[in-house]
Amino acid sequence: MPPPPPPSASGAQPPGAPPYSPSAGQSPGEVLALISSGAAATRAEIARLTGLARSTVSQRVDALIAHGFVDEDAEAGSTGGRPPRRLSLRTREHAVAGVDLGASHCRVALLDIGGTLLAVREDPLTIADGPEAVLGHVERTMQRLLEEAGRDPKTLRSIGAGVPGPVEFSTGRPVDPPIMPGWHQFPIPEFFDERFGVRALVDNDVNVMALAEQRRAFPDTSYLLYLKVGTGIGCGIIADGRLHRGAQGSAGDIGHIRVGEREELCRCGNSGCLEAIAGGAALAVRLKELGLEASAGLDVVRLVKEGNREAVRMVREAGRAVGEVLAGLVNFFNPETVVVGGALAAVHDQLLAGVREAVYRRSHPLATHVLRIEPSRTGENAAAIGAGILAIEHALSPRQVDMALAGAAG
Amino acid sequence: MPPPPPPSASGAQPPGAPPYSPSAGQSPGEVLALISSGAAATRAEIARLTGLARSTVSQRVDALIAHGFVDEDAEAGSTGGRPPRRLSLRTREHAVAGVDLGASHCRVALLDIGGTLLAVREDPLTIADGPEAVLGHVERTMQRLLEEAGRDPKTLRSIGAGVPGPVEFSTGRPVDPPIMPGWHQFPIPEFFDERFGVRALVDNDVNVMALAEQRRAFPDTSYLLYLKVGTGIGCGIIADGRLHRGAQGSAGDIGHIRVGEREELCRCGNSGCLEAIAGGAALAVRLKELGLEASAGLDVVRLVKEGNREAVRMVREAGRAVGEVLAGLVNFFNPETVVVGGALAAVHDQLLAGVREAVYRRSHPLATHVLRIEPSRTGENAAAIGAGILAIEHALSPRQVDMALAGAAG
DNA sequence: CTTCTTTGTTCGACATTCGGCCAAAGTCTT
DNA sequence: AAGACTTTGGCCGAATGTCGAACAAAGAAG
Structure with a gap:
């Protein structure tokens, strides 16, 4: 019979003991996380941060060194x-790829595991050509970039990809993507696994852009909304430092939220989107109806930059419409930072003026007190880098x- | 010289091996989580679930038994x-309290650690009387309930509380609560710590109601919105199974989102809220302007139940307004379940009809495909129970x- | 009544972690 | 410039935790 609860001998904690455990460093992998995140740069720092004995830290670091991490x-x-x-993270022998697929372009970035951009390449490409053709091109581009950067393909650790449509993140498969005919349920990760033998993570392009923006430009913010105002309008959501994808992975699809009582017809069939x-x-x-030369979002940007009054007025008005929707989302979600990106962010003076005007008028003081609304700081590589970050963090x-260390024990 | 990176098994896992570790059971506390959540009910089940040796499981379970868990x-x-x-969880010797503070009522629930309601009591109470008076009453009620239920106050493990205003969750202090004069920055947890020597967790009342709804009625849903339509309108957000509180803890404050182009004046100073x-x-x-007898939300409910046509029409119209806002939130957040509660949910036939009508008209098929919009299933104790759940989960x-086991080591 | 299956315990082997001790390599003081 | 002091990192024995095999317990199956 087991003894009854011991009469709690004077096991009181020694006064100088570390505050339990800050729940970090419990395995070699977590030690590496401290190093790669920059939280700790030396063995002694790791020991202080985790409360582990210095000898234990040394042993784990030795394992990480031995395995080339x-x-x-x-x-x-x-x-x-x-x-x-x-x-420091051994960046020479670990690389990842970030793939940015758009409706009519394909951008592939090669990054080392520390996040440094090694090479990029953009090509025009019609995503409607279907997955085999497009991914074949991506594969060749990746091979080429690896060669150019002088990296052995064996050093590729994982692949991230952002695609212009909804994705079931856990399987990496597009789900009824409107502008990606032929891609429904295509097993993108399997395609890459067969070619490179590594895991691929596939997400919506706006999500990976939000990730890039948060990790690169606003690392001290845990709640961020990334608004992409381009041909369409979408939103990437960072909550508690992680991407929020929602129940079916379609979170952030704000392009068809109704604005006011307006009746503009939308391609989705509704009006006022x-x-x-x-x-x-x-x-x-x-703008075209007004007799101006404009067929795409970039033309709007051009006209604004040329100082066209109609275009400026229109962009500012668009900013107000975005701001009106955003005001509601700010109340609901309570972010700390809102970043506005996308093609129209190139004229962010005009766009942001309208957005700020509407948000600060409609949102609650408590929510807007420390709210920042800022233009995107990442450039044209945002999506590719964001996809790469997805791959790196995986x-x-x-x-x-830990699996790598245990799997190849030696 | 250290060997180069081993040929790192990419995704290939040994066939018969356990799926690495499902990241559970790594400590006695996590073993207890398996037991209390019902995931495992015997030592053998725990061993199978965690992959630990049966002897290890036995040893941890022995420790949990020895400490009375x-x-x-x-x-x-x-x-x-x-x-x-x-x-099973030892429920006899562990209790928590859940406190539901409203503008004009106070409800205290006593639950055992397994979540079973032991006793409840509601009293009218004016929260504007200030924290000392109100919390003094709560303290006495808790003492009384403990006595009635025959529980030693020493068995109280923690306290949860929901209050009708914004709260900084980490400190448990109200932040500029509009209807709680005198409560700004009042240290509620310290008050309870001094009286009972346990940790108190304080949250917004709508948040704890959302928690109660998700844990009790929709445990298989990880993304849930709880709409409270009462005197005011608020929303509790469950994302990935956890409460989303936002950057400043004011998430879910949707009462002042603008609807259409309407101009009704709001007490917040804006219009169209x-x-x-x-x-x-x-x-x-x-309704009063129409000559009917109505001064509060409950009168509206009464009139609807009496079959008053104006009231029915008005509630249905209110449902449409709520639905219009909700449609946007559904697109943005992509929940799996939306629960409508609050005083007006008592007439949910009428209210939900309007909500569903607006949501299914305005939200995207992808987001609404599996979306459920349902009336609240928890009763009048929802907030108190939700607060209790907060306390239990803490x-x-x-x-x-693990701290308890280590702290009182024998 | 015997054999089989599943559960839980006991116990020795093995791995991990800790903490003390010591060498290394710098700064600071005299 | 020499010695004292501080901080880092390596080494090693002791303590602790985990595992796996063997074994006992308790019922089902034949």
Whole structure:
């Protein structure tokens, strides 16, 4: 018979004990996370941060070094004692690819595992040509970039991809994508697994852009909305530092939210949709009706930059429409940062003026008190880099790293 | 010289091996989570689920039993071999309190750690009397309920509370609550800590109602919106099974989202707010203008139940207004379930008809395909129970349990 | 009544972690 | 410039935790 609850001997915690465990560093993979995130750069820092014994830290770091995940750099400056050896992610032998597929373009980026862009290439490409043709091109581009960058294809650790349509993230398959005929349920990860033997993560393009924006430009923000105002209008959502994809992965599909009582017809069949009022395509149509030369969102940008009064007025009005919808989303979601990107963000002076005007008028003071509304800081590579970040974070996840260390024990 | 990176098995896993670790059971606290959640009820089940050795499981379960967290019940039916011993949460010696504070009422619930309601009590109470008076009453009610239920106050493990205003969850302090004068920044957790020596978790009342609804009525849904249509209108958000509170904890504040181009004046100073159009208070005002007897949301409910045509029409119209806003939120958030509660949900036939009509007209098929819009299933105790759930989940969190086991080591 | 299956416990082997000790490598003081 | 001090990292024995095999328990199946 097991003894009854012990009479709680004086097991009171020693006074100087670390505060339990900050729930980090419990495995080699988590130690690597500390290193790669920049939270800790030396063995001693890791020990302090995790509360682990220095010897334990050393042992884990040794394992990470032995498996090629970590480099031991030159020693850093002393703080009064023996100078520490600086640890860093071994970027030379680990690469990922980020793929940005658009309706009419394809951009492939090669990044090292530390997030540094090694090479990019953009090509015109019709996504409606179907998955085999498009992904075949992507594969060749990846091979080419690897060669140009002097990286062994064996060092590719994972692949991220952003596509212009809804995706079931867990399987990486597009789900009834409107502008991607032939892609419904196509197993994109399997395609890449067969060619490169690595895991591919596929997400909506707006989601990966939001990820890039948050990780690169606003790392201190955990709640961020990324509004893409281009031909259409979409939104990427970062909640608690992670992408929010919703129950079916279609979260952020705000292009067809109704604005006011307006009746502009939308291609979706409804009327008054945000996209039909403020989307680049809709603006171009209306400018054309005014006799101006405009067929796409980029023409609107051009006209605004030329100082065309009608175009400026229209973009500002579009900003107000976006802002009216955004005001509601701000109340609902309570983000800390809203980033406006997409083709129309090129004229963000005009667009953001309208957005800010509407949001600050309609949102609650509590929610807007510290709210920042800013133009996108990432450039044309945003989606490709965001896809690459998706791949990097997968490859460096403690779980993946621990598996690699355990799987190839030696 | 360290060997180069091993040929890192890409995705190939040994066929018979357990699927790495389902990231559960890594500590006694996590074993308890399996038991309390009902995921596993015997030692053998825990071993199968976690992949741990049976001896390890036994040792952890012994520790949990020794510390009074787990009971070993009578043995269950055999499946062809030795019958397993059934394990269960020891509910007799662990209790929590759930506090529901409203503008003019106070409800306190006592629950055992398994979530069973032991006792409840509601009293009229003016929250504007200030924190000392109100919390003093809550304290006395808790003492009384503990006595009535025959529970030693020492068995109280934590306290949850829902209050009618914005709260900074991490500190448990109200932040500029409009209808709680005198409560700004009042340290509610400290108040309870001094009296009961346990942690108190304070959240917005709509949030805890959403939690109760999800945990009790829709446990298989990870993305849920709880709409409370009462005097005002608010929304609780469950994302990935957890409460979404936003950057400042004011997420879900949808009462002042603009609906269409309407111009009804709102107490917030703006016009066209959802609350001013569809809130119970606004409906009552309008019915009164029509010469009917109505001063609060409950009068609207009464009139609808009496079959008053104006009231029915008005509630249905309110449902449409709510639905119009909700349609946008559904596109943005992509929930799986929307629950409509609050005082006006008592006439959910009329209200939901309007909501569904607007949502299914305006939301995208992809998002609405599997979307359920349903009336609240929890009753008047929803907020108190939700607050209790907050407390239970804190007390049973692996971290808390592991600390308890380590702290009182024998 | 024997054999089989499943559960839970006991116990020795093995791995991990800790903490103390020591060497290394700098700064600071005299 | 030499010695004292501080901080880092490696080494090693002790403590702890986990595993797997063997075994006992308890019922089902034949």
